[in-house]
Amino acid sequence: MSDDEPTNGIDDVPTVTCSRCGREWDLAYELEELRAGNRAVEQFALDHERHTGHYPDDVTPWLVACKRCPDGEQFLSERPARRWATAHARHTRHDVLLQDPDENQTVVSPE
Numbered sequence: 001m002s003d004d005e006p007t008n009g010i011d012d013v014p015t016v017t018c019s020r021c022g023r024e025w026d027l028a029y030e031l032e033e034l035r036a037g038n039r040a041v042e043q044f045a046l047d048h049e050r051h052t053g054h055y056p057d058d059v060t061p062w063l064v065a066c067k068r069c070p071d072g073e074q075f076l077s078e079r080p081a082r083r084w085a086t087a088h089a090r091h092t093r094h095d096v097l098l099q100d101p102d103e104n105q106t107v108v109s110p111e
């Protein structure tokens with residue numbers, strides 16, 4: 001037990017690998033600088049996609065794609081994906097395709 005734990009009590013820093021980059025990262029930066037907590041992996045994956053154009057290993061996004069216009073997005077959890085689909089359908093009255101990480105597809109229709 002030491003008082004000067006470098007990771008502020010988090011002694012099991014998660015790691016992420018990317019076979020496309022051939023690299024492995026620990027998430028101490030996300031945990032300490034961004035205070036991302038248990039969303040550190042998600043934060044890392046979003047940053048990785050933003051800067052490299054692909055997701056790291058074991059990260060499969062939710063996809064939303066409008067069936068009527070070219071609009072679409074990717075999310076790492078269901079809630080924002082569903083929210084995007086619902087909002088798009090609500091405002092545009094378009095049907096939106098929602099695909100989960102297991103590639104099950106549902107259609108979100110305007111009310």
Ligand SMILES: [Zn+2]
Nearest residue numbers: 018020021052
């Ligand atoms: Zn990569």
Ligand SMILES: [Zn+2]
Nearest residue numbers: 066069092094
């Ligand atoms: Zn649309």
